[in-house]
Amino acid sequence: MARYSPSIQNLIAQLSSLPGIGGKSAQRLAFHILAMDDKDAEALTSAITAARQSTKRCTCCQNFTDSDPCPICSDPLRDKTTILVVESPRDVSTFERAHEYKGLYHVLHGVFNPMKSMSISDTTIPDLIKRLADHPEVTEVIVATNQTAEGNATALYLSRMVGPSGIKVSRLASGLPMGSDIEYADDLTLLSALKGRVMLSGENNEA
């Protein structure tokens, strides 16, 4: 391992803590940043600062937004009776890109994962339960968590929590490969998973 000055080592350590960035990529990025001219480096740091300062969570759907409520929650043309529950803000962009889903969202910012001691309160599930109580117009909750053990456990938990209230709880069809992330699904796969969703509770027949 090459020895670098403490400030470069620190930069590499910070960059390698980002998701998907290994040690080699972190070193490449660090030296790229150091080689940038002052103007470009300043633009990068101020973009990070500005995004962090102006981005907040929508108090309704918990997605990241510059304005609260977010543009989707405040759009009068969206169907207010359906809420699609996703793990991360990236999943919202994935569904929006497909231009098919017209309802609202709820971003969990994580999933129920007892192995990593992620409990329900580490997600926005409590906000969702409160939101459903405050909005009786909601008739269906579509759980679009990833097809992983944690995603499935979260879906099951939601169906148990929400089902008794009479709101339909459905799960995306299993067209998505097991263990895969929603964010990597192509539009067509996503749409057929949405159309073929299966009811977990609230109704016996499929949607």
Ligand SMILES: [Zn+2]
């Ligand atoms: Zn919102």
